[in-house]
Amino acid sequence: MGVGSFFTGKLDEAIGWARKYSIFQYPFVTACCGMEYMATACSHYDIDRFGAGLPRFSPRQADVLFVVGTISHKMAPVLKRVYDQMTEPKWVVAFGVCTCTGGFYDNYATVMGIDTIIPVDIYIPGCPPRPESVIDGLMKLQDKIAAQAQRY
Amino acid sequence: MAILAELQRRFGDAIVEIHDHRADHTAVVARDALLAVLAHCRDDVALAFDVLMDLTAVDYLKFPGREDGPRFDVVYHLYSITHNHRLRLKVRVDEDDASVPSVVALWPIANWLEREVWDMFGVRFEGHPDLRRLLMYEEFVGHPLRKDYPISRRQPLIGPAS
Numbered sequence: 001m002g003v004g005s006f007f008t009g010k011l012d013e014a015i016g017w018a019r020k021y022s023i024f025q026y027p028f029v030t031a032c033c034g035m036e037y038m039a040t041a042c043s044h045y046d047i048d049r050f051g052a053g054l055p056r057f058s059p060r061q062a063d064v065l066f067v068v069g070t071i072s073h074k075m076a077p078v079l080k081r082v083y084d085q086m087t088e089p090k091w092v093v094a095f096g097v098c099t100c101t102g103g104f105y106d107n108y109a110t111v112m113g114i115d116t117i118i119p120v121d122i123y124i125p126g127c128p129p130r131p132e133s134v135i136d137g138l139m140k141l142q143d144k145i146a147a148q149a150q151r152y
Numbered sequence: 153m154a155i156l157a158e159l160q161r162r163f164g165d166a167i168v169e170i171h172d173h174r175a176d177h178t179a180v181v182a183r184d185a186l187l188a189v190l191a192h193c194r195d196d197v198a199l200a201f202d203v204l205m206d207l208t209a210v211d212y213l214k215f216p217g218r219e220d221g222p223r224f225d226v227v228y229h230l231y232s233i234t235h236n237h238r239l240r241l242k243v244r245v246d247e248d249d250a251s252v253p254s255v256v257a258l259w260p261i262a263n264w265l266e267r268e269v270w271d272m273f274g275v276r277f278e279g280h281p282d283l284r285r286l287l288m289y290e291e292f293v294g295h296p297l298r299k300d301y302p303i304s305r306r307q308p309l310i311g312p313a314s
Contacts, residue, residue, distance in 0.1 A: 073288075073289065073292070073307060073309065073310065074287075074288065074289050076309055076310060077310055106303070106304055107296075107303065107304075108288075108292075108296035108301065108305065108307065109287075109288075109296070111309070112306075116309060117309065
């Protein structure tokens with residue numbers, strides 16, 4: 001661009017673009033899905049490409065709540081509290097079929113999908129989902145974040 | 153089997169039934185004599201069952217041949233480190249009077265085991281210091297390992313403790 005040239009854009013898009021590459025996740029890991037989460041988070045799949053390489057272990061510093069693994073009724077209030085502690089803007093990813101629907105658990109102990117407790121943005125099915133599915137879900141989440149209208 | 157014979161000799165009718173199928177030594181004990189038998193098993197030098205390996209229960213609702221009998225068995229698995237031998241004791245309890253004396257005073261490990269049996273089967277343990285649910289939460293209704301607990305019953309979701 002030479003002197004005096006310019007381009008226009010929407011502030012929403014600029015913020016969305018910045019946010020989608022600065023995903024600070026809070027991994028809420030309760031079960032075997034955690035292994036696939038760790039596989040995805042390690043160097044082989046390099047999710048730093050998506051700006052999601054730095055998990056935060058405090059909900060107050062995180063943007064995206066990764067709910068990884070079966071949630072029991074006893075754990076439900078804890079998950080709700082962690083979600084409440086996160087600051088806006090925040091997104092939730094349901095990782096694995098147990099968090100999506102309860103999965104193959106249909107019993108006295110298991111919550112039938114975490115969307116009965118908190119709102120969910122992206123569902124990643126699989127038992128457990130392969131890292132490719134996780135990255136696909138992560139990219140869909142990025143699209144959602146980028147397209148989101150901002151509140152000022 | 154010397155242990156079972158010894159128990160029968162000492163406690164007589166309180167030992168309701170015994171069997172030692174393939175060295176699986178089992179005695180069914182009358183509830184009134186349960187504490188005395190367990191205390192003897194722990195303290196007798198020749199028995200010395202110093203470990204309560206497990207304490208659990210079985211729901212025999214609609215079990216073939218036991219439709220009319222007592223509904224629950226509470227099961228005690230004992231192990232002796234000194235003698236390296238084992239014994240299983242059972243006590244039968246009715247649904248209407250589902251309670252057995254607590255053995256926390258004999259083996260402290262029984263504290264959580266009895267809480268689990270109370271939680272899952274609804275069998276009370278008289279004299280337990282703190283008989284609360286162990287695995288499920290306080291608001292949970294019913295006892296999920298009872299055979300008549302509906303497998304797909306939905307419990308109300310509980311909110312964060314305030």
